[in-house]
Amino acid sequence: MYRSHTNGELRATHINKEVTLSGWVQKIRDKGFMIWVDLRDRYGITQLIFDEERTPKEMMTLASQLGREFVIQATGTVIERESKNPNMPTGDIEILVSKLTILNKSLTPPFTIEDATDGGEDLRMKYRYLDIRRKPVRDNLVFRHKVTMAVRNYLSNLDFVEVETPYLIKSTPEGARDFVVPSRMNEGQFYALPQSPQTFKQLLMVGGMDKYFQIVKCFRDEDLRADRQPEFTQIDCEMAYIEQEDILNTFEGLTRHLLKEINGVEVDKFPRITYDEAMKTYGNDKPDIRFGMKFGELNEVAQHKDFNVFNSAELVVGIAVPGGNQYSRKEIDQLIDWIKRPQVGALGMVYVRCNDDGTYKSSVDKFYDQEDLAKWAHATGASNGDLICVLSGEKNKVRGQLSALRMELASRLGLRKSDEFAPLWVIDFPLLEWDEETNRYHAMHHPFTSPKSGQLDLLESNPGAVKANAYDLVLNGNEIGGGSIRIHDKETQSLMFDYLGFSEEEAKAQFGFLMDAFQYGAPPHGGIAFGLDRLVAILGGQETIRDFIAFPKNNAGRDVMIDAPAPIDKEQLKELHLQLNLKP
Numbered sequence: 001m002y003r004s005h006t007n008g009e010l011r012a013t014h015i016n017k018e019v020t021l022s023g024w025v026q027k028i029r030d031k032g033f034m035i036w037v038d039l040r041d042r043y044g045i046t047q048l049i050f051d052e053e054r055t056p057k058e059m060m061t062l063a064s065q066l067g068r069e070f071v072i073q074a075t076g077t078v079i080e081r082e083s084k085n086p087n088m089p090t091g092d093i094e095i096l097v098s099k100l101t102i103l104n105k106s107l108t109p110p111f112t113i114e115d116a117t118d119g120g121e122d123l124r125m126k127y128r129y130l131d132i133r134r135k136p137v138r139d140n141l142v143f144r145h146k147v148t149m150a151v152r153n154y155l156s157n158l159d160f161v162e163v164e165t166p167y168l169i170k171s172t173p174e175g176a177r178d179f180v181v182p183s184r185m186n187e188g189q190f191y192a193l194p195q196s197p198q199t200f201k202q203l204l205m206v207g208g209m210d211k212y213f214q215i216v217k218c219f220r221d222e223d224l225r226a227d228r229q230p231e232f233t234q235i236d237c238e239m240a241y242i243e244q245e246d247i248l249n250t251f252e253g254l255t256r257h258l259l260k261e262i263n264g265v266e267v268d269k270f271p272r273i274t275y276d277e278a279m280k281t282y283g284n285d286k287p288d289i290r291f292g293m294k295f296g297e298l299n300e301v302a303q304h305k306d307f308n309v310f311n312s313a314e315l316v317v318g319i320a321v322p323g324g325n326q327y328s329r330k331e332i333d334q335l336i337d338w339i340k341r342p343q344v345g346a347l348g349m350v351y352v353r354c355n356d357d358g359t360y361k362s363s364v365d366k367f368y369d370q371e372d373l374a375k376w377a378h379a380t381g382a383s384n385g386d387l388i389c390v391l392s393g394e395k396n397k398v399r400g401q402l403s404a405l406r407m408e409l410a411s412r413l414g415l416r417k418s419d420e421f422a423p424l425w426v427i428d429f430p431l432l433e434w435d436e437e438t439n440r441y442h443a444m445h446h447p448f449t450s451p452k453s454g455q456l457d458l459l460e461s462n463p464g465a466v467k468a469n470a471y472d473l474v475l476n477g478n479e480i481g482g483g484s485i486r487i488h489d490k491e492t493q494s495l496m497f498d499y500l501g502f503s504e505e506e507a508k509a510q511f512g513f514l515m516d517a518f519q520y521g522a523p524p525h526g527g528i529a530f531g532l533d534r535l536v537a538i539l540g541g542q543e544t545i546r547d548f549i550a551f552p553k554n555n556a557g558r559d560v561m562i563d564a565p566a567p568i569d570k571e572q573l574k575e576l577h578l579q580l581n582l583k584p
């Protein structure tokens with residue numbers, strides 16, 4: 001028996017008990033005649049004491065040879081601690097050791113294995129197994145487990161069935177590149193790793209499973225942006241014989257359950273806004289509504305004066321920054337520099353100070369009088385003491401820039417509180433999205449999404465205006481879930497592929513199986529997928545998803561611990577019928 005108790009378990013009630021503990025040596029204090037050791041395992045820390053007068057001599061000697069992260073087993077008596085530590089659950093007691101066994105030695109760890117470590121991110125990733133010994137990392141993994149258990153229980157109670165779908169598949173177009181796997185047995189052929197189980201879950205509906213979910217890995221070979229992982233986890237769901245309303249209600253229920261179960265927070269019915277409203281009001285299809293600062297469009301009240309910058313702009317739009325009139329000239333200049341950075345890309349910013357006496361002072365006083373500025377204040381909802389920030393230019397660009405400014409200012413003002421939760425549905429997404437690179441329309445969600453009824457005719461005349469039965473669940477400025485009601489008949493699906501530029505042969509080669517299935521009584525169906533990593537991070541009140549993944553990849557998509565990706569040897573390449581043409 002390695003242990004009778006864990007290191008988080010013993011209390012004053014155990015005093016005089018004989019116990020055996022195992023774990024890692026976190027800290028040693030060696031006074032010669034007395035040695036204290038903090039012993040750690042997943043459950044906590046217990047203090048061991050070796051005392052010249054009471055501990056056998058050879059055990060004393062052994063204890064003096066311990067080093068950090070040695071794995072040991074200690075048997076002894078629980079005694080009352082002389083100086084108690086109220087900050088530790090086991091702080092009332094210590095173990096007077098009578099027998100010590102070194103189970104394994106350890107090299108000196110490259111960083112301290114404590115809550116606040118001296119190890120930088122790279123080092124911690126290289127030795128992730130040591131990092132996981134630290135409580136904050138371990139707690140995050142346990143937290144993730146709690147969330148996935150709550151998801152499984154909730155959905156299972158609603159009769160959802162978790163079904164596994166394959167990882168070695170054919171490409172599913174979800175907008176990213178596929179990771180591909182060469183097939184040894186089929187020369188020149190490749191599997192693709194799923195970007196999501198989209199087509200399989202639809203086939204499960206054709207197969208009559210009715211309510212499916214899966215906590216599943218998905219793979220997308222995208223250019224890596226900060227805090228994206230090439231492999232990530234979805235809570236993937238699909239239902240048959242449902243309408244959009246059923247999906248929204250079911251998964252609002254799941255989200256509400258998680259907020260209650262995990263965070264103890266009760267939320268009212270989630271607001272719903274259309275994609276168009278979201279873009280108009282927040283410049284963003286995943287608005288953070290924990291705070292206001294809604295956009296006020298100013299074209300009507302700011303154009304047709306002599307200020308040409310505004311007159312020539314497609315959109316003039318502003319936000320009121322609460323209390324912003326306190327900003328000094330220097331601070332405002334810094335803000336202007338901030339939005340001019342290439343990442344945001346604004347050309348400049350007009351601002352209006354809303355003084356406490358109800359007067360205004362703007363950076364464009366030459367063109368606008370008090371009456372004009374009062375209209376701006378009205379449109380942006382500004383009060384005395386606020387600062388109105390105004391941007392202008394091409395509609396989509398300006399919305400993006402003002403949205404970035406809105407989020408930045410909210411962060412600076414402390415309005416993005418991690419313990420506040422403001423979920424909402426964004427609905428009625430466009431079916432198609434214009435792609436500058438390829439100069440054509442792409443499916444905004446994916447090609448299996450159904451257009452709103454009666455809008456199919458618009459596809460020819462005004463494709464950008466067609467709305468889809470597609471929805472996103474947004475939490476605190478993050479898209480945590482997205483889905484759609486699907487096309488379930490072959491004709492519409494073929495039409496869609498045709499519209500998206502697939503020739504009949506291509507569509508048949510890639511998705512013939514799905515269109516075949518649709519001919520055998522496919523029920524109406526739809527679904528949603530949640531990004532589990534992000535969801536867990538938000539519920540955990542933290543920013544980075546990496547902190548909630550046991551073995552994450554770094555920003556360059558590398559696993560620096562196992563050193564992947566890595567070359568494979570010639571033999572293996574040959575077996576896979578691959579040849580590398582690397583430049584010397």
Ligand code: ASP
Pocket residue numbers: 174195196197198237482483484527528529
């Ligand atoms: N497969 C979609 C995605 O990964 C989700 C869905 O439509 O259910 O975004």
